[in-house]
């Protein structure tokens with residue numbers, strides 16, 4: 001294939017997934033601008049990289065960075081998930097030489113390292129209560145004071161409970177919420193939010 005293909009997310013059509021990627025692109029670009037110099041020589045980890053949409057966005061924004069991208073490569077939350085398609089996308093974007101692909105489960109163990117930045121898009125909400133293990137594992141591979149920029153769907157089970165605040169309270173010993181970016185329009189039960197967490 002000579003054209004990039006980033007797949008269809010769970011519970012959406014391909015067109016809806018493309019619109020979410022447009023929104024994600026705007027939010028991540030704004031967040032990156034606020035936290036780091038684009039010319040910095042960084043070690044970055046992308047958690048739940050799938051077919052590499054965020055890996056490529058990040059690698060393009062930080063042309064001197066090296067990126068480790070991690071995924072379990074099963075098809076549960078991304079129907080067409082495949083390491084071959086990921087590699088092909090990275091090759092088309094001309095970033096393959098700066099990306100290391102690692103098959104790992106974020107709720108088990110992440111590749112060792114001390115990263116300057118962690119990024120993730122639409123991953124942790126899939127993990128149920130185990131997302132709190134994931135937050136801790138991500139924290140443990142970050143240098144102190146570094147950011148975890150996470151865009152995710154915080155799913156409302158009730159209109160009276162704010163799941164985002166609840167999550168942030170539970171990880172307040174390891175991360176401080178530096179800022180949040182919210183798209184202009186939101187679904188009623190699925191709040192898509194980017195949160196820039198600074199590791200303690």
Ligand SMILES: C[S@@+](CC[C@H](N)C(=O)[O-])C[C@H]1O[C@@H](n2cnc3c(N)ncnc32)[C@H](O)[C@@H]1O
Nearest residue numbers: 048049050053071072073078105106121122123
């Ligand atoms: C909705 S997709 C998002 C993919 C990519 N981040 C993007 O923005 O296009 C969620 C990804 O998380 C991965 N994932 C789910 N559970 C995981 C786990 N426990 N450890 C690592 N990756 C996981 C899935 O395999 C899938 O590729």
